[in-house]
Amino acid sequence: MAAASLNVENVTGLLQDCLSKLGFEVYPLKVGWYNSVLSPSLRLPFPDDSLAVVVLSTPAMFEQAFLPFMEQRGCQGLSDPIDQCVKHCATSAVSQCFPGQNVDVRYDYELLPSRKPKFLAQTAAHVSGAAFYYQQSDVTDQPWAEKKMFGVCVHPRFGGWFAIRALLVFEDVVVGSEVVQPVPPDCVPTREGRIQLLESFNFHWQDWSYRNIICPVQTYSQKQRDYFSARPAERFALLRTWGFLPKEDHQPDISSDAQSEMITHG
Template identity: 40%
Template sequence: SAPFVMEIDRISTLLDEILTPLGIESHPFKIQWYNDRVPGAFKFQRHPDTLCFVSLSTPSTFEKAFLPFVLNDRNLTLKDPFDQCMTACFARAIQAFPGESVELLQDFELHPNRRPKVIMQTAGHVSGAVHYYGCNDMEITESPPNKKLLGVCIHPKYGGWFAFRGVFIFSDILVPDLEQRQPADVVQREDVRRDLLRLFNFSWQNGLYRDVIDVDERYSAKQQEYFRTVPSQRWELIEQWRNEARTRSWSGVGR
């Protein structure tokens, strides 16, 4: 098993060197673990031992990666700014693997029939990065009869203050001996779990579900302002921040 361990360590180290300074975590898993938990249409037609990594942004990603990216002004189109930032970060990561077959699936990517290319929550759970809490065995009485209740993932350090951003698939690397890490079950009490699912499904906008556990870090006020702003108005907010940054740099010139 030594070669497999060396390969995983090599890839983990390269990903972490590029992404950790940007506040992005990456966690390994095998195709089989994912395929065992998803419906047929979502299964990957790959060797079951294929190595993958799921990447997620943490609270510091906004200040470490996103603000420098948008304030720098370059190469931005009218697409979603945060998605573009993550695409740029992941492109840098992929460049660390020249000549290797690396496929990236980002959280916003859909098939032509609008089906997501990957179920991020499942990838997060099987990698051990976060714990997925589903609604299957929960009686949530206020649920309207036709509302499909959604499960939610909770990070052991950041609670709900994180987001899935992408999955890397290393098509040529098989890791039969990769050991599965169980996610930390940080919401064990059933009443708290029920409250979590209720908050997430019926009032996710207020963000209270994110603090279901004591967290090490949460989104800054600036980041919360950004994500509270409707997507069509986020460019105006970015423009305002750019003007503030210019003003600050000018005011510092003569000192």
Template identity: 30%
Template sequence: MDFEEVRQKVQSLLPAEQGFEVYPFRIGAYNASVTKEFYLSYDSGFTRTSCALDSEHNPIADFLNHRLKTVEDQLNGQSYEVFHDHSMWPNRRPKIVMCTCGHVAGAAYYYQPKTFASEIWPSAQEMAPNCKFIGLSLHPIYGGHFAFRFAILFKEIKVPNDFVEPKPQMITLTDEEAREALDLFNYHWMDSRFRDVGSPEKRYSKLQMNYFWDATS
């Protein structure tokens, strides 16, 4: 199968009606946006397909695994590798930076602390042990009510020479609002206020939010 055949097949197996969005992007575009320790050592013309859905834990994780198995069953002997949002190396470093994947693919803008840093921000608030101040992806429709779940690397698929990823759409925020969003995400993530930054058009239901709360409490 070529690039377009793979893209159409994956999109058909992970439809929007089931909560998915599928975005192809080049390895070269990803590597150009991360530091060296996160480089993917594949040809820069290989493509990944990035898929967005809701969250983790049993019922949702079971559903995600089921849908991914359906995709794998239909790949007809293609050479590929799956990276999950929780894929780690033995030293606990992520194998892939999902927020960067989503940004370079045009799925959701990745608000990084370095973009908004100043002499007095980020603040010196204490974080949980072994945690560091990190960036936040906000979707133009869902805000923070979504998650990147897995990326599929097709090792023998080349993107067309004229392929260019769309630019991610920014939510209109002032620098101060962006800093506040990052503070909410890093220091108060459990109350989920960061998800509503920018007044997203669509949100998780109250039932789903209660489920997430119960799963983390």
């Protein structure tokens, strides 16, 4: 499809057709919506009216995309298997749906040479209307004094049982002024609820209680919980016991300092 004939509706429609059956969701946004809330050093290097699409994984992704990916293709090298699966799914969808188009694909795990992330996943999810990004500034009369509290997104259907995986920027697709920025659903409107959410996320993230801040329509399966509960280096051993990796594979040396890894990738 020629760039001139692409618009928000058919881009998101084509991506949804490719990715929804694999357990992903897609949400369009204007680059300008994203850039307007960030400092210049964190903005995307594209015109404000360019179309971007944020890609989320739902609880279904593990069984519908990841395990079949491991069974059919296996793990190539020592990079994170989930990252490999997401990259395969995203690049396959782009090449299948938009051959010849200029599409900049950025993943949640990628860093620029400056060590800054290639995109801020939770900001992208918020401005697209996909999930509300609850931050410390969203709590009035904070009980934490000068303590830094990290923010977290809540999905209106899945609560915390999802992950933000990628951002696709369609460099040649212009979003018209008639497209209005959606407001993400405020699933945790009370001060008490937001305190509970941020404290659960910052202080007790290992027990995953923050993910149930609302009643989700679906959560991770037990197999998926076992996988994401394991330290990154231990996940290869788990895949081996499930029969997805040969016994003789060497276990990679991955740091076990993995709070951010488990939070963003689980």
